[in-house]
Amino acid sequence: MASNTVELKYTPVDTIPAIAAGVRNAFNSHKTKSVDFRLTQLRKLYWGIKDNEAALIQAFKQDIGKGTYETYIVEIDWCKNDIIFVTQNLGKWVKDESAPDMLLTNKFLSPRFRKDPLGAVLIIGPYNFPMNLVVVPLVGAIAAGCTAVVKPSENAPNVARVLQHILETSVDTSCYEIVQGAVTETSALLDEKWDKIFYTGGATVGKIIAKKAAETLTPITLELGGRNPAIVTKNANVRLAARRLVWGKIHNAGQVCLSQNFTMVDKEILDAFIAETKATLKQFYPHGAKNTDDFGRIINGRQWSRLKKMLDETKGKIIIGGDMDESQRYLEPTVVLVDSPNDSLVAEESFGPLMPILPVGDLDTAIRIAGEVHRTPLGLYPFGNKQETDRIMREVQSGGVSVNDAIFHGAIPTLPFGGVGDSGQGAYRGRSSFDCFSHRRSVTTTPGWMEGLLDVRYPPYEGKLAKFKKTSELKPNFDREGKVKFNLVSYILSLGAGSKTGALVRYAMVILSKSQATLTANDIAKAY
Numbered sequence: 001m002a003s004n005t006v007e008l009k010y011t012p013v014d015t016i017p018a019i020a021a022g023v024r025n026a027f028n029s030h031k032t033k034s035v036d037f038r039l040t041q042l043r044k045l046y047w048g049i050k051d052n053e054a055a056l057i058q059a060f061k062q063d064i065g066k067g068t069y070e071t072y073i074v075e076i077d078w079c080k081n082d083i084i085f086v087t088q089n090l091g092k093w094v095k096d097e098s099a100p101d102m103l104l105t106n107k108f109l110s111p112r113f114r115k116d117p118l119g120a121v122l123i124i125g126p127y128n129f130p131m132n133l134v135v136v137p138l139v140g141a142i143a144a145g146c147t148a149v150v151k152p153s154e155n156a157p158n159v160a161r162v163l164q165h166i167l168e169t170s171v172d173t174s175c176y177e178i179v180q181g182a183v184t185e186t187s188a189l190l191d192e193k194w195d196k197i198f199y200t201g202g203a204t205v206g207k208i209i210a211k212k213a214a215e216t217l218t219p220i221t222l223e224l225g226g227r228n229p230a231i232v233t234k235n236a237n238v239r240l241a242a243r244r245l246v247w248g249k250i251h252n253a254g255q256v257c258l259s260q261n262f263t264m265v266d267k268e269i270l271d272a273f274i275a276e277t278k279a280t281l282k283q284f285y286p287h288g289a290k291n292t293d294d295f296g297r298i299i300n301g302r303q304w305s306r307l308k309k310m311l312d313e314t315k316g317k318i319i320i321g322g323d324m325d326e327s328q329r330y331l332e333p334t335v336v337l338v339d340s341p342n343d344s345l346v347a348e349e350s351f352g353p354l355m356p357i358l359p360v361g362d363l364d365t366a367i368r369i370a371g372e373v374h375r376t377p378l379g380l381y382p383f384g385n386k387q388e389t390d391r392i393m394r395e396v397q398s399g400g401v402s403v404n405d406a407i408f409h410g411a412i413p414t415l416p417f418g419g420v421g422d423s424g425q426g427a428y429r430g431r432s433s434f435d436c437f438s439h440r441r442s443v444t445t446t447p448g449w450m451e452g453l454l455d456v457r458y459p460p461y462e463g464k465l466a467k468f469k470k471t472s473e474l475k476p477n478f479d480r481e482g483k484v485k486f487n488l489v490s491y492i493l494s495l496g497a498g499s500k501t502g503a504l505v506r507y508a509m510v511i512l513s514k515s516q517a518t519l520t521a522n523d524i525a526k527a528y
Contacts, residue, residue, distance in 0.1 A: 248406025
């Protein structure tokens, strides 16, 4: 594997205020509000990525040891496909939407939602998916009509350099800038006023960004991580559970915020699960994970040492793997049998190819431990029958869930992705990326002819309250005990549907049935 020694040229700190002012001025020029302009920028970005695929593949190999297959499916092709999806749907997304649930009198005002860009935004990316987690939010920002500054991770310097080349040669750099750097440069960026900050990374930095954003009441999207639990019940398909969870932990050498941090396995199937895990790893890497381009490397020496320290400090027993090579930043997929949720491999987020297994006696115990370890993790992975997985989803909170699978809800590019509680706030991807950087502005237009109807709102108010109540006051359909009142007339008029929509559907079915019956009777008459 190539050495990760390239020196990234950092952006001079004293130029950052001017860069921020530049994208603010570009937004205020209104050029990004043109949908044609946005589409052109996105299309140019697509070709910028396409033309630099070879450089990206080499950069990913240098930075994180990522093979060609993973680089294409989760970085290059993901970003290209996202751009195509957005360009194909943007015309539909930007249109005004009629506001639902309006009273008849309010419909005359044409209540609607207008999608406005938030303004100049800051996007700060992580090292584990250093292209995807920068470009996909940027695509959303461009689509929404924002201007943006992106700050890639300095821990993936080769990818950061290629991204800089792509942006500087493909998109309008007065609207979309890139800043390279580490803590000092990021701090300088946070000192500027933004209309939104989008951050992907760890909770420690996430707290710093949230605190800084709060000083200026700047909205933020935080995509963090968590001590995500997997729960394998005694009724689970053991082979599939082992196979899918191993895949979730070997992808990107385990440097995935969404992957399971620990797996609780019912004691009745523990031996079978371990055996299937061992067989799966042998099948995936017949010559060992170290001797294949299909398994990546840890991003840098500091993170490698952190993971080694976690293994050194665990009180669990290594039952599979454990091989290490600091010179290559290699850490073998390692399965550790632990006996306590307080073990370091469970209580801390590993962010690496470490797979602690915690045996449990029953589902009640697993659910309790999941909540104690992390009440609001980013992901949840229940394996079992439907009754069990439904219960786990009901009683364990998380940002997202992959039932009978690992991390796959996060692998669907058009499904909103985000955390809950301290695993993140906000969501993006697909349509949600556009929404993330848009403001749904409520708009009404009051016609002149309504002035007579609006007289009730003007003083003097004497005698007008009764008139207002007559037209606007809603009557409850429930009593003081909270029980819904049965209304025979409403029941009959709605054909027992219980809602206006249901009633309309049933009336339509009645009319259709009657029409078909009439046609049938006419056909019979004609036959005679």
